[in-house]
Amino acid sequence: MGALLEVENLYFRYHDGTPALNGISLSINRGEKVAILGPNGAGKSTLLLHFNGVYLAQQGKVRVAGEEITRDNETRLRGKVGMVFQDPDDQVFSPTVWDDVAFGPLNQGLGRKEIEERVFQALQAVGMWDLRSRAPHHLSYGQKKRVAIAGVIAMNPEVIVLDEPTAFLDPAGQESLMEILAELHQRGKTIIVATHDVDMAAEWADKVIILKGGKILAQGDTMLLVQDTLVKEAALRFPVVSQVFQRIPSLLVRPLPRTVDEAANAIATLLKDREKKDKHHIVS
Amino acid sequence: MEQAHIHLDEFARLKSFFHQFDPRVKIVSCLMLLVIVVSLRTLAGLLFALLFTSLMIFGSHLPLGRIVKRLGFVVPMLVVLCLFLPFARPGTPVFKVPLGILTLTYSWEGLQASAIFFLRLLCGALIVILVTFTTPFHVLLHSLADLRVPPIFIQLIQFTLRYFFVLYDETIRMFRARRARNFKAARNFWSGRTFSTLGGLLGMLFIRSYERGERVYYAMLARGFQGEIRVLDQFQVRPRDLLLGMSLIVLGVLSLIIDRGGWGWAHFLR
Ligand SMILES: Nc1ncnc2c1ncn2[C@@H]1O[C@H](COP(=O)(O)OP(=O)(O)OP(=O)(O)O)[C@@H](O)[C@H]1O
Ligand SMILES: [Mg+2]
Numbered sequence: 001m002g003a004l005l006e007v008e009n010l011y012f013r014y015h016d017g018t019p020a021l022n023g024i025s026l027s028i029n030r031g032e033k034v035a036i037l038g039p040n041g042a043g044k045s046t047l048l049l050h051f052n053g054v055y056l057a058q059q060g061k062v063r064v065a066g067e068e069i070t071r072d073n074e075t076r077l078r079g080k081v082g083m084v085f086q087d088p089d090d091q092v093f094s095p096t097v098w099d100d101v102a103f104g105p106l107n108q109g110l111g112r113k114e115i116e117e118r119v120f121q122a123l124q125a126v127g128m129w130d131l132r133s134r135a136p137h138h139l140s141y142g143q144k145k146r147v148a149i150a151g152v153i154a155m156n157p158e159v160i161v162l163d164e165p166t167a168f169l170d171p172a173g174q175e176s177l178m179e180i181l182a183e184l185h186q187r188g189k190t191i192i193v194a195t196h197d198v199d200m201a202a203e204w205a206d207k208v209i210i211l212k213g214g215k216i217l218a219q220g221d222t223m224l225l226v227q228d229t230l231v232k233e234a235a236l237r238f239p240v241v242s243q244v245f246q247r248i249p250s251l252l253v254r255p256l257p258r259t260v261d262e263a264a265n266a267i268a269t270l271l272k273d274r275e276k277k278d279k280h281h282i283v284s
Numbered sequence: 285m286e287q288a289h290i291h292l293d294e295f296a297r298l299k300s301f302f303h304q305f306d307p308r309v310k311i312v313s314c315l316m317l318l319v320i321v322v323s324l325r326t327l328a329g330l331l332f333a334l335l336f337t338s339l340m341i342f343g344s345h346l347p348l349g350r351i352v353k354r355l356g357f358v359v360p361m362l363v364v365l366c367l368f369l370p371f372a373r374p375g376t377p378v379f380k381v382p383l384g385i386l387t388l389t390y391s392w393e394g395l396q397a398s399a400i401f402f403l404r405l406l407c408g409a410l411i412v413i414l415v416t417f418t419t420p421f422h423v424l425l426h427s428l429a430d431l432r433v434p435p436i437f438i439q440l441i442q443f444t445l446r447y448f449f450v451l452y453d454e455t456i457r458m459f460r461a462r463r464a465r466n467f468k469a470a471r472n473f474w475s476g477r478t479f480s481t482l483g484g485l486l487g488m489l490f491i492r493s494y495e496r497g498e499r500v501y502y503a504m505l506a507r508g509f510q511g512e513i514r515v516l517d518q519f520q521v522r523p524r525d526l527l528l529g530m531s532l533i534v535l536g537v538l539s540l541i542i543d544r545g546g547w548g549w550a551h552f553l554r
Binding site: 049052054075078079082083085087089090091093094095096099102103104106107108112115133135136137138151152155 | 420421422425442443445446447448449450496499500502503504505506507508509510513514515516
């Protein structure tokens with residue numbers, strides 16, 4: 001089976017001449033959880049906007065499920081790739097929460113029953129059903145963000161792309177966002193996230209893509225996040241968990257743990273080894 | 285945010301016969317009522333109209349204090365205007381103000397005309413308040429769309445309302461950021477530094493809203509927008525709505541009859 005989303009040698013230049021993407025190639029498989037990282041201005045947002053054809057490739061190709069995005073099929077392919085923008089105020093524009101979530105399905109030309117069902121499901125999934133008749137401009141930031149996500153879920157896309165989803169959310173909000181993402185992944189969605197949150201990427205992603213200056217610096221699994229030179233070059237930092245192990249070289253755990261679970265396991269093993277050694281000591 | 289946002293429709297979720305009135309019939313009948321009321325010419329007709337609009341407001345459980353407050357935007361100016369209007373009308377003098385060569389006459393007819401003008405506007409304002417206070421704003425927009433108001437107007441209102449608050453917050457933040465760096469508006473608006481700072485602020489606001497508009501458009505595209513905002517219509521006109529609408533219009537016609545020749549017309553019918 002081919003990749004769900006393929007980008008081939010993509011170039012993009014803004015109308016003021018800024019070269020934002022300089023030859024990007026990548027492929028993302030069905031059901032993957034992908035984190036795109038990189039310094040400010042690396043071109044993350046610009047790349048994401050190509051995934052559902054808001055920007056069309058100036059050079060190179062973007063393919064969704066084997067089909068190249070062009071002017072003719074962009075509206076249909078937008079039903080396959082849903083995009084959650086960074087600032088929910090840019091996305092949530094309707095007079096009520098319900099109307100906003102219904103906006104996408106209405107554009108897809110669905111029937112009334114189907115639309116009502118989808119809006120219900122989507123608002124339930126993000127826990128906003130009770131606020132369905134509120135006006136978005138009187139909601140809190142986190143609530144608007146949830147509405148924005150619901151608006152995309154309601155279109156039932158195969159891929160969901162989120163630009164800096166955790167930015168400006170309080171810790172509980174970030175937690176519940178991660179739950180929503182986990183739930184979506186469970187339902188078989190492919191999820192792509194652009195983020196500056198290294199810890200989140202380390203905990204959550206299957207695949208990491210690191211961007212800089214409109215080029216791909218590296219792509220692979222979360223091991224990339226603890227590669228010294230790469231991390232420096234991409235203006236990132238080690239995940240907090242890894243930093244702890246790095247500070248105590250005598251722990252000698254290799255590879256460096258990146259998630260809380262990995263760290264806990266590593267420590268447990270160390271303790272067990274120590275116990276064994278102690279016993280040995282007593283016996284001899 | 286320093287101040288709470290203004291809510292346009294904070295009482296729209298109360299319950300009363302007028303709240304449950306189908307919004308489309310409500311709009312149409314109230315519009316007709318409005319036309320009738322502003323065409324009334326005598327005190328009797330207007331007082332009758334004022335009586336039943338007040339009764340309707342009373343019957344729809346709206347907090348009177350807020351209505352008075354809302355009226356407070358228009359009434360003071362109107363009162364001043366009405367107090368000076370009688371000078372502009374010739375007629376039986378109530379009193380005269382001698383001003384050297386010319387004498388200003390405060391005329392009895394002018395005073396009457398003023399009162400009628402005032403009552404017309406008051407009734408009109410009350411009817412508009414009645415509609416806007418008892419209908420959630422988005423329902424009002426939906427029903428306007430149903431009544432074949434061109435979508436471009438409705439979208440314009442909708443986006444203005446939606447982004448008014450975003451821009452409002454943005455402006456407040458920009459002002460605060462300036463104040464945090466010790467900017468103080470001089471007492472004179474035209475003083476060079478104040479003027480250029482405020483000018484810059486305004487320009488920034490324009491650019492920001494332009495860019496915001498672009499991003500909003502992209503976000504709409506991303507959700508399959510193709511140039512037309514579609515809506516599900518969700519209202520149903522019940523017989524009682526038509527009945528209520530009809531009775532509003534009948535009340536209007538009644539005030540018109542009182543207005544034009546009183547009960548003389550009824551005589552003709554017999
Ligand atoms: N509308 C625009 N017009 C012109 N240049 C732009 C525009 N948007 C972005 N750029 C430029 O394109 C480059 C890539 O920007 P992009 O927004 O994709 O970066 P990013 O990785 O999302 O950054 P951040 O982490 O700050 O969100 C930057 O150099 C930026 O200045
Ligand atoms: Mg960005």
